[in-house]
Amino acid sequence: GENVEQHPSTLSVQEGDSAVIKCTYSDSASNYFPWYKQELGKRPQLIIDIRSNVGEKKDQRIAVTLNKTAKHFSLHITETQPEDSAVYFCAAKDTGGGNKLTFGTGTQLKVEL
């Protein structure tokens, strides 16, 4: 089955700086890669996703890049703000049925004032 590794496990940045979280996946046939944000005490929510036919996708201050050859994808957050502080999870869709996702272990991002 799919295996997803995520780094770093914790990340601390100054407000206004950029943050980058990286994930690798094992199944070269995976074709969908979502990112979820989980604020303290709340449910994970999708913030951006990318499909394997696209190399980069951007939505305001967040962007995701995908390198299919190397089997890795990254989340980029620019001009970080305190409200960006949360746990971020990457995931890759399994090639089997049922829309099954395999998640990374999460990155705790802290944006300091």
Next chain:
Amino acid sequence: DVKVTQSSRYLVKRTGEKVFLECVQDMDHENMFWYRQDPGLGLRLIYFSYDVKMKEKGDIPEGYSVSREKKERFSLILESASTNQTSMYLCASSPLQGLAVGGETQYFGPGTRLLVL
């Protein structure tokens, strides 16, 4: 707006008790999932279901079972709760693959924090 609800936010049970966690979604989604979330381990899939009465084991099914008698409801059952099942349990749903833009997106419930004493 997709709504996924879980029957309890917090639950305290004794070792050996049978525990039922309920999840309901209101978007007519075919797929439903149960995860447990533990610090440093991320979200691990316990079971999922792609149709009524259908179920598939995820990565950590041992000690759990599930039931899906109606499309909107997916139940997680701990037959005999143990202390190592103390965790946050998250339910999610998604539409049938390929039939909607973003059809793979999973929508999560608020979670049930279970403590087994």
